[in-house]
Amino acid sequence: MSARWWRTGAATIRRLLQTTEPGHNNTVVARGWLKSLRRQKRVAFAALTDGTTARPLQVVLSPETAEHLNVGSAVEVSGTLAESPGKGQALELQAANVSVIGDCDTASYPVQGRDASAEFLRTIPHMRMRTSTLAAALRVRSCLTQLTHRIFAEWDFASVHTPILTSNDCEGGGDVFSVTAPHHHHRHSESSQPSDGTSDSTGTGGRLRSNRNSGNSGNGSEADDAAAVTTAGLFSRPFHLTVSGQLHAEAIACGAYPRVYTFGPTFRAENSHTPRHLAEFYMLEAEMAFASLDDCLDLQDDFISAAAAQLMHAAGDDLDMLWSKEPATRERVQALAKGSYERITYTEAVKALEEHHAKTAFTLAPCWGRDLAYEHEQFIANMCEGPVFITNYPKAIKPFYMLQDDSPPSQGATVAAADLIVPGIGELTGGSAREHRLDHLHANITEQLGAAAAADLEWYLDLRRFGSVPHAGFGLGFERLLLAVTGLKNVRDVIPFPRHPGVCYL
Amino acid sequence: MSARWWRTGAATIRRLLQTTEPGHNNTVVARGWLKSLRRQKRVAFAALTDGTTARPLQVVLSPETAEHLNVGSAVEVSGTLAESPGKGQALELQAANVSVIGDCDTASYPVQGRDASAEFLRTIPHMRMRTSTLAAALRVRSCLTQLTHRIFAEWDFASVHTPILTSNDCEGGGDVFSVTAPHHHHRHSESSQPSDGTSDSTGTGGRLRSNRNSGNSGNGSEADDAAAVTTAGLFSRPFHLTVSGQLHAEAIACGAYPRVYTFGPTFRAENSHTPRHLAEFYMLEAEMAFASLDDCLDLQDDFISAAAAQLMHAAGDDLDMLWSKEPATRERVQALAKGSYERITYTEAVKALEEHHAKTAFTLAPCWGRDLAYEHEQFIANMCEGPVFITNYPKAIKPFYMLQDDSPPSQGATVAAADLIVPGIGELTGGSAREHRLDHLHANITEQLGAAAAADLEWYLDLRRFGSVPHAGFGLGFERLLLAVTGLKNVRDVIPFPRHPGVCYL
Known part of the structure; x- marks a missing residue:
């Protein structure tokens, strides 16, 4: 060559x-x-x-x-x-x-000098990466992306692409973007033609339980087709943009490849106007078969510390430049690179929060059984003087897929889950051991989401029917990791073309 | 650690x-x-x-x-x-x-033995990767993903994440998926609150020309807000799923980082029922500043040959297993790994096609000025005995962003574009030098898409106003590359959860 x-x-x-x-x-x-x-x-x-x-x-x-x-x-x-x-x-x-x-008309060139505000620059995303700060953020993002693939490759994790279009809503929050296709006329002559020796038509013979009520769109009657086109265009049922690749990653980790990661865009249609939320953001999600919550925390510890350490080496000049504006960031990144983050239980955390609340009131009173607020998480992170895993949350406030803690002292009241809280950043990761017992999982789904959802999630239950294994995984908000390492204050500045309520420029 | x-x-x-x-x-x-x-x-x-x-x-x-x-x-x-x-x-x-x-109930376990058809397995995507063939495809996909990042990192290309949600339609085909958000009530108290010292509200002061008519959704009047919610939910204008990251990648390559690649999902809402099309598929796209079409072809040559050679080394066992079913694949991958693919012009190709057509008729008659059909491309690839770049297509059948060939013999009738055609696979990549001259680009857009589109693409024209450079790039269909290297026949079998008309399982 x-x-x-x-x-x-x-x-x-x-x-x-x-x-x-x-x-x-x-x-x-x-x-x-x-x-x-x-x-x-x-x-x-x-x-x-x-x-x-x-x-x-x-x-x-x-x-x-x-x-x-x-x-x-x-x-x-x-x-x-x-x-x-x-x-x-x-x-x-x-x-x-x-x-x-x-050439360039300097008079109208919008990115000169040091006086452009971050807010103004967000209105010209196609130009703002010509400024020193945004250019450095772009390079750090690129470097961290490439390091992520490199680290997981070294540890024998398979890179998998979980789908963006899906009918599953892993978190059950309802804040999803709906997707519709243009209304094509279904062409029966074509859809029933074999294309590679086998028929490309769908539905007949398909055993997928969750599709049994809608599985004949490809070769159904004209009337069926018309209905399908009305509800969801090209596809036979409504679908939306993924909020997480977790369930799909589990399907691969549980039987296909025991350690996988998926790294790509995820979507939340929340009306959140904070510097920590985007409507389109990147998540790194990993799943491991034959693994416990402790294994999952060890993995996060290893990944984040390796990524931080290697980033300091590979992007040192950029970090130096960015940190000169926020000197405290250096210490935070060094703490991330050191690893071995503190671990305390939710119950211990609430106890500490209640003691503090008795002296100096939080805006929201801490209470066992309720979610922790940002102010609570920050208090705990400051108390632990660095990143901290808060573990074993109450079962009632967590999603159906988390493994119930059965041993004392929990006796079923908590789940084997953990969030990693980073000072100044908030929740960086969330993970859990997954409920691998068919009966428990089925009961959780029916209780939390209803019987119809249980039917839709039959495929997910299959993973517990055919060679189930204890497994665990986590999701990491990539833009928040970028805030943690760059010292920038708004996730909108660490992604080239931010999407958030009101703004979808370009 | x-x-x-x-x-x-x-x-x-x-x-x-x-x-x-x-x-x-x-x-x-x-x-x-x-x-x-x-x-x-x-x-x-x-x-x-x-x-x-x-x-x-x-x-x-x-x-x-x-x-x-x-x-x-x-x-x-x-x-x-x-x-x-x-x-x-x-x-x-x-x-x-x-x-x-x-445990597993063997009687109901759906992925046993060798008798399951590819078509049946597609109905159980959560289970099919437990079969040897699909497992090998998964590993090859993972390996090729990790190699892609590694190769581009080594060549100093930045990994960039171009947006999925966009109002731009790079190819202008109209086969796009529309996206809607749930209808939140805009909360003015929140949206006008400062979040990081600067206001998070959008619109005021924004100079982005393409948004000037819709830039005040974040802090407009109640009436404005209601209208925005009606048309596009969370955002101020309608948007859809990207068909290509090219225009956004150009924005980064032209002024921010001279060599970038983006590798992620893209979407086409075409009603295509072929073994070479998906509704959600992965594209690798690269853009280089200060580059010509020849540089772009060299880059493709280098990338594909390096990826194929490294893949044979890293995934040899999987390829051996897959090739045992399709022995001719070995030769194709060796040709890919060798690089230095043939290059012939569209005009030369049409001449050869016409000569052949005179003797043995194609289904579609070849004709200068028309797009080449799959049968034509395959004829040319077979004639060249391997992968071949067909270059310098007629300007009239190509999109607005391609650089016009001005020198003889073309004199403006063709563009500096090329498709890489691979035997048995069809078009693997498409690329071009981009029109970097403001006046030419503006004329192309107005002519092809109309004056309103030109207003929407003012941001793209900015790239030619402020320090324009000759640049070039390409897009590669990742699933097609996987067909080329695995010998599998249907793109639905080289992606874990395929989405195509009628099917969006799980």
Whole structure:
């Protein structure tokens, strides 16, 4: 295979600075966008960036050349890379030639200087990543994404793609986005044609219990088809955007591959206007067969600490730049990288909260049996001086799929679940051992969701009918992990194109 | 960090077989599902699998122990790993103890034996990955996913997450899924509250041109809000599921990071009933700034050949197993791994097709200016004896964003675009240089999509206003690449939970 230009040192400014030695005979070419221009009487300085590194490349050029350049323009600069006598950078590019690739009207260019607010920049998501902070957030996100795949690959976890379109609502909250397809006329001649030697039509012979009432859309009567088209367009039943890949990941972990992770977009149609919520956000979810809650906490501990440690190594320059604005972040990331997070039970936590509440009142009174509020979680995290797993929540406030604690002292009142709370961030992960006993799971579903839901979840019950195993898993809010490591304050700034109530730009 | 069990050799059967030496003093523990049981008079054999490797672990046990076991059950076996005298495996586990973790009613267990058709298995997606073929497909998909991130990371490409919810329709085909949110009442007290020091409300001050008519939903009057809720629930304008991340990826490549890839789900609400189409499928899309069509083809060449070569190394056992059913696949994957795919122009291709058509008629007559049909593409791929880029298509049949060829012989009649056609698979990738000239792009959009679309795409035009650069990119259908490497015939079998017209199981 030939050495393409994107594999060579000259291709990005980051590689250029990493791999090129300064010297008079060393002519290099750099391409990027002009971030700033500073003209003096005898010399001019330009900051050139292509977004691949936290520090722009300082270009030294003549005032005459600089005269014709505009901030924001794309340029190609050739010249000599030399040691820089100025402070702020080790190397500088002494330009022999500057050619403008694409000009920019500086007067209307919206991302100049340091005065643009985060709020204004959110209105121009296609432009804001040209600013230093958003560019660093983009690089850290990329690095953490690639590290995530690398770490799980090393630990023999399979990467699986759970579906976005689904009729399951794992959390049962009801805040789901509905999806409809255009109203095609079903073409019977085509849908009953074999396409690969077997018939592509659906329904006949299908044993999937949850579809037994709607399984004949592909080859039913005209009347049936019309009804299907009316209710859900292309598909035979209503469907929506996934709120979690957990149930599907369990199906793979329980019989197909014992350790899986899924990392992709999930959706909540909540009307939440907080800096910690998005309507479209990324979740890392992992499931392990033959595993307990303790195994699951160990896995989270291992993953988050490995990711934080490797990120500090791989994206150190970006983190340094981001942390300079929020110095306390360094300590938090170091605590994350250290691992071995505290673990306390919900019951212990409520006891501590009640004691505190007696002296200094919270806005909401803590009470065993109720969910913890953000202020409560933060109190516990501060009390433990770092990330803390709160474990064994009351069964009544948790979803149907969590394993009931049967041994004393719980005796069925709690479940083997845990949330990881991080100071300043709130809930970073939520996980549990899953109820693997068919009778208990069936009872939970019927009690919490009703008999109809139990029929819809027959496929999920199958996992407990045919070779059930104790298993556990967790979900991690990727944007919250990014807040934790970058020190940024709003999840809208660590995702390129944020979607939240009222806003779906571009 | 402690050595957790998922990092040790004992944790999966694959690792067990890779890292454990046979020997009488070597007691090991294996956990998995019983795939088959064969009872003889003095001895019994069980095939144990946990899905991590193509070949099950042979367990040798007493007929008495086997008596109480059922196919499909989850078990834990401890014993000695020894060299196997039988054929078919190098090692076998001589069981000292077998304990049942989760029993299975063999009579109703749906995934036994070799007689289940691919079509039947598609009706039980939560179970079918327990079969050898689907398990291998799952592992190959995982391996190729992890390789993709690894290769692009090595080449300094940033991993970016382009949005699923969008109001842009890159391809303009209209076959999009619409999304609606539940009708919340907008809570003004909350939406106008500051959340992180800055106001979280949207709209005021926003300069995003495409949103200027709908930018005040977050803090408008009650009447405005009611209208917004009626039309699109949580958001201020209608939106749908993305058909491609390209335009958003361009926004990042053109000014933020010069080389990006996005790898995630995309959606087409087409009523297509073919073994090559899904309603929800995965696309790998890459964009490079400062790049031509040739660079883009080189990149595809490099990526696909590196992925195929590394996959043969990393998933050799799975590929051997899958290829045993479709021996011609080996040759195709070797051709993919070799790289340097043929390149011929659309005009040359049509000439060859017309010559052939004169002798042996195609179903559809080839004609310069029309799209190539599947039969045409396959003819060209066979003629070139392997993967082939067909380049420089007529401008009139391609989308607005493609760069017009201005030099002779085209003189504006064609665009700098290419599709990669693979024998037996069809179109694997489609890519182009992007029109980076503001005036040309504006004219294309207005001509193809109308003036209203041009207003909606002002943000995209901004990329050509502020430091425009020549750039190029491509999209690759991930399931089609999986067909190419596995030899499977239907995209529904290389994705865990396929969605296509009539079917959205689970």
